Amino acid sequence: MATYGAMPRLPGDDKRWKIVNGTMRKNGFARHALIETLHTVQSSFGYLDDEAIRFVALSLHVPLSQAYGAATFYHYFSLKPPGKHTMTICSGTACYIKGTDRLIADAEKRLGIAQGQTTGDGNISLMTARCVGACGRAPVMLADGELTGQVTSEQLIEQLERWSVE
Amino acid sequence: MNLEELEQIADTLREENRRFDHEINVCMGTGCLSQHSDRLKDELTNAVTAAGKNALVRRTGCMGLCAAGPLVLIDPQETLYQHVQARHAQSIAESLGAEPVAALQCNLREHFEEQVHVVLENSGHIDPEKIDDYIARDGYKALVKALTEMTPGEVIHEITESGLRGRGGGGYPTGLKWSTVAKAAGDAKYVICNGDEGDPGAFMDRSVLESDPQRVLEGMAIAAYAVGASKGYVYVRAEYPLAVSRLNASLREARRRGLLGTNICNTQFSFDIEIRLGAGAFVCGEETALIASIEGMRGTPRPRPPYPAVAGLWGRPTLINNVETFANIAPILRKGGKWFAALGTEKSKGTKVFALTGKIANTGLVEVPMGITLRQITESIGGGVPGGHKLKAVQTGGPSGGCIPADMLDIEVSYESLVQAGSMMGSGGMIVMDDTSCMVNVARFFVEFCMTESCGKCIPCRAGTAQMFTLLTRICNGTAAMADLDRLVDLCGTVKETSLCGLGQTAPNPVLSTLRYFKDEYIEHIVHKRCPAGVCTMQHSAAEVMA
Numbered sequence: 053m054a055t056y057g058a059m060p061r062l063p064g065d066d067k068r069w070k071i072v073n074g075t076m077r078k079n080g081f082a083r084h085a086l087i088e089t090l091h092t093v094q095s096s097f098g099y100l101d102d103e104a105i106r107f108v109a110l111s112l113h114v115p116l117s118q119a120y121g122a123a124t125f126y127h128y129f130s131l132k133p134p135g136k137h138t139m140t141i142c143s144g145t146a147c148y149i150k151g152t153d154r155l156i157a158d159a160e161k162r163l164g165i166a167q168g169q170t171t172g173d174g175n176i177s178l179m180t181a182r183c184v185g186a187c188g189r190a191p192v193m194l195a196d197g198e199l200t201g202q203v204t205s206e207q208l209i210e211q212l213e214r215w216s217v218e
Numbered sequence: 219m220n221l222e223e224l225e226q227i228a229d230t231l232r233e234e235n236r237r238f239d240h241e242i243n244v245c246m247g248t249g250c251l252s253q254h255s256d257r258l259k260d261e262l263t264n265a266v267t268a269a270g271k272n273a274l275v276r277r278t279g280c281m282g283l284c285a286a287g288p289l290v291l292i293d294p295q296e297t298l299y300q301h302v303q304a305r306h307a308q309s310i311a312e313s314l315g316a317e318p319v320a321a322l323q324c325n326l327r328e329h330f331e332e333q334v335h336v337v338l339e340n341s342g343h344i345d346p347e348k349i350d351d352y353i354a355r356d357g358y359k360a361l362v363k364a365l366t367e368m369t370p371g372e373v374i375h376e377i378t379e380s381g382l383r384g385r386g387g388g389g390y391p392t393g394l395k396w397s398t399v400a401k402a403a404g405d406a407k408y409v410i411c412n413g414d415e416g417d418p419g420a421f422m423d424r425s426v427l428e429s430d431p432q433r434v435l436e437g438m439a440i441a442a443y444a445v446g447a448s449k450g451y452v453y454v455r456a457e458y459p460l461a462v463s464r465l466n467a468s469l470r471e472a473r474r475r476g477l478l479g480t481n482i483c484n485t486q487f488s489f490d491i492e493i494r495l496g497a498g499a500f501v502c503g504e505e506t507a508l509i510a511s512i513e514g515m516r517g518t519p520r521p522r523p524p525y526p527a528v529a530g531l532w533g534r535p536t537l538i539n540n541v542e543t544f545a546n547i548a549p550i551l552r553k554g555g556k557w558f559a560a561l562g563t564e565k566s567k568g569t570k571v572f573a574l575t576g577k578i579a580n581t582g583l584v585e586v587p588m589g590i591t592l593r594q595i596t597e598s599i600g601g602g603v604p605g606g607h608k609l610k611a612v613q614t615g616g617p618s619g620g621c622i623p624a625d626m627l628d629i630e631v632s633y634e635s636l637v638q639a640g641s642m643m644g645s646g647g648m649i650v651m652d653d654t655s656c657m658v659n660v661a662r663f664f665v666e667f668c669m670t671e672s673c674g675k676c677i678p679c680r681a682g683t684a685q686m687f688t689l690l691t692r693i694c695n696g697t698a699a700m701a702d703l704d705r706l707v708d709l710c711g712t713v714k715e716t717s718l719c720g721l722g723q724t725a726p727n728p729v730l731s732t733l734r735y736f737k738d739e740y741i742e743h744i745v746h747k748r749c750p751a752g753v754c755t756m757q758h759s760a761a762e763v764m765a
Contacts, residue, residue, distance in 0.1 A: 144418030145649050187575040199251075
């Protein structure tokens with residue numbers, strides 16, 4: 053059973069755990085560093101798994117329920133590993149007015165998955181975003197984080213195909 | 219640091235810049251960067267050297283006109299080039315000191331002439347990561363003046379006199395908020411900058427943080443001095459990586475110059491700022507939810523009172539203002555509250571930054587004096603609706619606001635008049651819709667947003683928005699009856715009156731405003747199973763198909 057008080061050991065030799073620990077140390081292992089630390093886990097590992105949430109909760113002396121609560125409450129955190137590539141299509145208001153639902157439907161059809169899912173081979177994740185703040189260039193897609201504005205269905209499908217044949 | 223030292227830094231940089239015959243400012247805001255303006259800047263640097271010109275090539279923040287990006291501004295001639303690609307670098311470099319490259323020139327005079335830049339005065343003119351650029355344009359003069367020549371009471375008086383109201387949307391008088399926090403008893407107080415710009419379709423705060431971050435830090439430091447705080451937080455969306463990295467760089471620079479830290483300007487005043495990343499929850503724009511999030515918890519709001527001004531972060535008196543509000547502080551102290559109060563209308567002073575997007579020619583960021591009409595913004599500044607379509611409505615206030623129809627474009631932009639029209643000022647999203655937009659579908663879009671973003675703490679919002687969404691979906695796909703419309707109106711009233719926080723209380727607004735002005739579209743969907751804009755797909759019952 054988990055006991056609060058003693059610092060838990062790093063879950064493994066992976067150097068990334070030291071980065072995670074570094075964020076907590078920088079904040080004096082204070083409870084309020086929970087979200088900051090989850091951000092570090094996600095940026096280091098790409099997602100939050102049970103082991104990571106447990107490690108952070110024990111280190112910060114935060115109940116597991118609170119850590120899991122925060123991890124699931126905030127949309128930015130993902131509990132599933134992302135695909136090798138991630139296509140994010142913005143669905144903010146400006147993009148919606150410029151026809152982003154068409155783009156999403158076309159991408160879903162091309163990949164055979166729904167938004168929020170990853171292809172069976174783990175190659176491509178299809179995500180939507182609640183506004184990336186590039187509304188002046190709507191509609192907008194982020195291909196592995198790289199932003200393209202005034203995007204057409206053809207450009208989107210082309211990008212997905214480039215990833216598929218890699 | 220004192221005023222003389224500040225002036226010396228400014229003079230040194232101005233002297234350095236005078237050595238150049240030309241300044242080439244390259245926009246590296248998110249919009250232009252997405253079109254590789256970083257590579258363009260490198261190309262321009264090389265081309266200037268190759269052409270043997272004596273020019274400074276500078277990275278700047280947003281120049282506003284995202285639709286025409288990448289943008290390049292040549293000073294001192296003030297020549298603005300649009301849609302500039304790397305292949306144009308050579309001709310631009312060679313044209314320096316001679317005739318400008320006519321094919322690239324942006325001649326949207328009207329777009330810029332009707333704007334008044336206070337918050338955006340430095341955007342597009344300074345390197346956002348160089349504090350000396352900011353100082354050379356009178357940056358930090360206001361803070362040094364406040365610390366060395368003014369009492370906290372005098373600072374608050376100046377802000378009160380300016381008539382500045384909160385730019386996050388609510389419009390609460392800033393001076394009054396500051397004086398409440400100043401009067402609150404407590405051994406520690408906090409200043410928080412709300413940069414959780416969750417309104418989809420708005421990017422004012424992102425742009426200010428990316429283009430002129432020091433202005434926000436200076437505003438926060440002045441506020442901290444005025445209310446007696448020694449610690450500040452900037453809460454900014456993790457979805458804005460460029461804003462976060464520029465903020466981080468700016469914090470380091472400000473500490474290095476001794477403008478943040480202990481005993482600033484050799485006074486008793488100490489103040490430092492930390493960044494806290496949001497994690498994609500719209501409700502965290504609500505102040506008590508934002509505080510919960512900084513404390514490391516789920517971002518759920520709590521009932522007020524007590525207001526954060528009395529019991530906020532860790533139970534201590536806390537001042538929360540929006541990015542744009544803080545960005546207005548330094549110019550007010552520099553030029554005086556009276557100067558600011560002379561801008562705008564009787565009750566809405568100063569300027570407002572809007573993110574002008576949607577079906578409009580000149581999409582981008584604009585800053586206009588309060589009291590300007592929506593028509594001036596959409597027609598003169600925005601350049602009208604492209605493609606021969608007709609403007610149908612202007613949406614302001616995001617998911618909390620409403621749609622103002624085309625025949626009301628002559629109303630002025632002020633907190634009061636927008637509320638009267640069934641919308642609200644909001645944080646500054648302004649989305650233009652034309653005859654290809656279905657207003658019922660737009661209402662459904664916003665309600666879906668509020669439904670997914672509802673934190674779930676109170677039932678009216680959690681269950682009410684879900685039921686509203688179901689009803690709107692039925693109307694959109696042609697399976698609703700007229701009685702559903704009554705149910706929808708009734709439900710809107712309940713959600714508005716009984717929700718805990720602003721998210722739920724305002725979630726019905728997009729529905730109510732479209733019902734007020736576009737009821738015929740609702741009826742068309744329900745009675746004739748037809749979407750006038752051709753957006754919604756109708757489901758026909760088997761009986762109808764047979765007939």
